Amino acid sequence: MYNTGVRVLFDHPVPFLLAHGGLQVQIEQTRAALQTLGVQCDFLRWWDDRQPVDLIHYFGRMPANLILFARQKGVKVVLADLLTEQGARSLAQLKMQKWAIRALQRALPAKVLARYHWTAYREADACVALTSWEGHLLTELFGASPDRIHVVPNGVEEVFLQSIPQPRGPWLVCTATITERKRVLELAMAAVAARTPLWVIGRPYAESDPYARQFVNLARQHFQLLRYEGAVTDRSQLARIYREARGFVLLSARESLSLSALEAAACGCPLLLSDLPWARSVFKGHAAYCPVTRSPAVTASALRRFYKAAPQRPPPPRPASWSEIARQLLTVYETVLNTSR
Numbered sequence: 015m016y017n018t019g020v021r022v023l024f025d026h027p028v029p030f031l032l033a034h035g036g037l038q039v040q041i042e043q044t045r046a047a048l049q050t051l052g053v054q055c056d057f058l059r060w061w062d063d064r065q066p067v068d069l070i071h072y073f074g075r076m077p078a079n080l081i082l083f084a085r086q087k088g089v090k091v092v093l094a095d096l097l098t099e100q101g102a103r104s105l106a107q108l109k110m111q112k113w114a115i116r117a118l119q120r121a122l123p124a125k126v127l128a129r130y131h132w133t134a135y136r137e138a139d140a141c142v143a144l145t146s147w148e149g150h151l152l153t154e155l156f157g158a159s160p161d162r163i164h165v166v167p168n169g170v171e172e173v174f175l176q177s178i179p180q181p182r183g184p185w186l187v188c189t190a191t192i193t194e195r196k197r198v199l200e201l202a203m204a205a206v207a208a209r210t211p212l213w214v215i216g217r218p219y220a221e222s223d224p225y226a227r228q229f230v231n232l233a234r235q236h237f238q239l240l241r242y243e244g245a246v247t248d249r250s251q252l253a254r255i256y257r258e259a260r261g262f263v264l265l266s267a268r269e270s271l272s273l274s275a276l277e278a279a280a281c282g283c284p285l286l287l288s289d290l291p292w293a294r295s296v297f298k299g300h301a302a303y304c305p306v307t308r309s310p311a312v313t314a315s316a317l318r319r320f321y322k323a324a325p326q327r328p329p330p331p332r333p334a335s336w337s338e339i340a341r342q343l344l345t346v347y348e349t350v351l352n353t354s355r
Contacts, residue, residue, distance in 0.1 A: 018051065020347050021066045023058040026073040036273040037096065040168055041073055047169070047340035053347070069139075069347055078128065081137045090350045093134060094142040097151050098195075101292050102268040102306075112155055132156055139350045142166050142343070144271035147291040164346045167296070168271050169336035174280035177253040185213040185241065186321060187259040187283070189252070189274035190266070192218040192226040197265050197288075197306075199229040204313035206236050210321040212263070213241040215255070256281035261324035264288065265313065267306050271296060282329035286320040300330040 024045060030038045048055045059065060069090040070076075081091050100108065119127060135141055135158035142164050143149035149165050152158040186205070190196040198214055205212035214233070218226030233242040246252045256262065262278035263286045271292055275285060285301035287293040293301060302323070304316035 018053050018344065020344070020351065021054040021068045022048065022347060023056055023065060023067045023070050024073065025058040025070055025076075028074075036168075037073065039273055043169060043171065043336045044340065044343065047336040048343065050337065051340050051344055053340075053344060068351055071142075071343075071347075075131050075134050076138070078131045078134045078137050081134060085137075090139040091137075092140045092142060092346065092350060093138040094144075095135075096144070096270040097148045098268045098270045100151050100155060101145075101148055101270060102290050108151070108155065115155065138162070139353070140164060140346055142346065144168060145292050145295045147295040148270065164342075166339060166342045166346065167334065168273050168276055169339035170273075170276050170280045170333045171249060172335060173249045174253045174256070174277045175332065175335055177250075177257050177281050179282065180254065180257040182260050182325065183258050185211045185259055186261050186263050186286075186317075186324075187213050187215065187255060187278070188263045188265075189215045189277070190264060191216050192229055193223070194225050195266060195268050197267055199225060199232065200310070200313065201263060201265050201317075202229055202232050202236075202240050203310055204317050206232070206239055207310055207314040208318040208321070209239065210317050211239055211241070211260075213255070213259070215244075215246050215252070217245045252277070253281055256283045259283055261286060261320060261327075263317070263320070265304055265306070266290075269293070276333045279330035280333050284320075284324040284327040285330055286316070297330060300328070302327070 024041060026041060045055050056065065058070065067089055069092060070084060071092045071094065073094050075095045076091060076093055084091050100111070103111065115132060135152050135156040140162050141152050141158050143152060144167050146165050149163045152163055153160050188198065188201060190198055192198050202212060202214065230242065233240040246255065256278045261284040262275065264272055264275055265288045269288065269290060269292055275287060279285060285297060287297065287301050287303055289303035289305050293303065302320050304313060307313060
C-alpha cells in the first residue's frame with residue numbers, strides 16, 4: 015500500500031449504535047477500500063482539535079455554518095447525503111417541495127432559514143450522489159452546482175462478486191431491516207396471499223417495535239411460506255443464499271441505493287424492486303418492478319408473476335466493487351483539493 019498524501023475524515027450525525035443499516039456498511043466499506051489505496055482515512059473525533067485533515071467527507075446534510083468554518087481553516091468538504099425521502103416523491107410532490115423551499119427562502123429571516131441548512135449543498139466543495147436521480151434532485155431542489163456533483167454508487171464486497179453459481183431453489187429472498195420504510199410486513203402478507211415462499215433476512219431496530227412484532231407473528235403463523243431466522247452476519251453464507259435464491263425482492267416505500275439489491279445482483283439473482291426512480295435509474299430494464307401500493311392484491315399479483323418468471327430472467331449487470339468505488343472517490347477528492355473556491 016502506498017501513501018497518496020490525502021487526509022480524509024469521515025463524519026455522520028447518527029451513531030451506529032442507535033441505527034444500524036446499509037449506511038453503516040457503506041461508510042465502513044468505503045473507509046476500508048480508501049485505506050487500501052493509501053488514503054489516510056479516519057473518523058472525525060469531535061473532541062480532538064489536532065486531527066490531521068485535508069478534507070471532510072460528511073455523510074448527511076452538514077450544517078452550513080460548519081462548512082464555512084471548514085473553509086476558513088482551509089479544509090475542503092464533500093457532502094454525501096442520502097435523499098431517500100425526496101427520491102421517492104412524485105414529480106408533483108417534488109414540484110410542490112421546490113415551490114415551498116423557494117417561498118420560505120423569500121419569507122423567513124436568515125436566522126430561521128439557517129436551521130434547515132439548505133445552502134449546504136451549494137457551499138460544499140463537492141456533492142456525491144449515489145444515483146443520477148439524486149444528483150438531479152441536488153440541483154433541482156437545493157440549487158447545487160451541476161459541475162460539483164459527482165455520481166458515485168455503492169460498491170459490493172468481493173465475497174459476493176466472486177461467489178460461485180449454485181442451483182436455485184424455491185425461496186424468494188428479502189434482505190432488509192424490519193421497519194415500515196422497507197415494507198417487510200406488507201411483502202410477507204403478499205407472499206402469503208400469492209402462495210410464494212419468502213425468506214426474510216434482517217432484524218428490527220428494536221425487538222419491542224410493534225411493526226416488527228406483527229411481522230414475526232405473521233411469520234410464525236405461516237412458517238411453511240415465510241422463513242425468518244433474523245439476520246445473517248456471515249457474508250459468505252449470505253452470498254450463497256443469494257446464489258441459491260429464486261429471486262430477490264425489496265419493496266421499500268423509500269430507498270436511496272439498496273446495498274442488498276446490489277449484493278443480490280452481484281450473485282446473479284433476479285430482482286423485483288419497488289417502482290421508484292432510484293431503481294429505474296440504476297437497474298433500468300434489468301429488474302422487474304412493483305408499484306408502491308396499499309393494495310395487497312396488486313402486490314401479491316406482482317409477486318406471483320415475478321416468482322413464475324424469475325428462472326427465465328437474465329442476471330442483472332455486475333455492480334462495482336468497493337475498490338473501484340474508492341478509486342472514483344479518490345478522483346473526486348483530488349479534484350476538490352486541486353480546485354480553489
